[in-house]
């Protein structure tokens with residue numbers, strides 16, 4: 001027969017019964033010794049919570065810093081001042097908008113990039 005917890009092959013006379021499951025002695029002791037074992041997965045996921053969703057790369061932080069210093073700026077000027085091509089700039093802008101760090105609005109009829 002098999003341990004229902006770890007799947008180890010066990011003899012019937014070694015089998016232990018606990019919580020309606022047949023298990024090997026190891027698992028039984030485990031269960032008895034740690035009735036409320038800390039869940040390694042809980043610790044793992046707490047330590048590895050996705051913080052990547054809010055990290056910005058170098059160019060993105062350059063855009064943010066530029067806006068902090070200079071205030072709302074037309075995208076063409078911002079890209080030019082940062083030495084970025086417009087298509088690169090737009091590509092970096094997309095996640096920044098998504099993260100609600102940077103937005104665009106109209107100022108005197110012109111589109112400007114500003115901090116969210």
Ligand SMILES: [Zn+2]
Pocket residue numbers: 003004005006007008023024025026027028
């Ligand atoms: Zn077992």
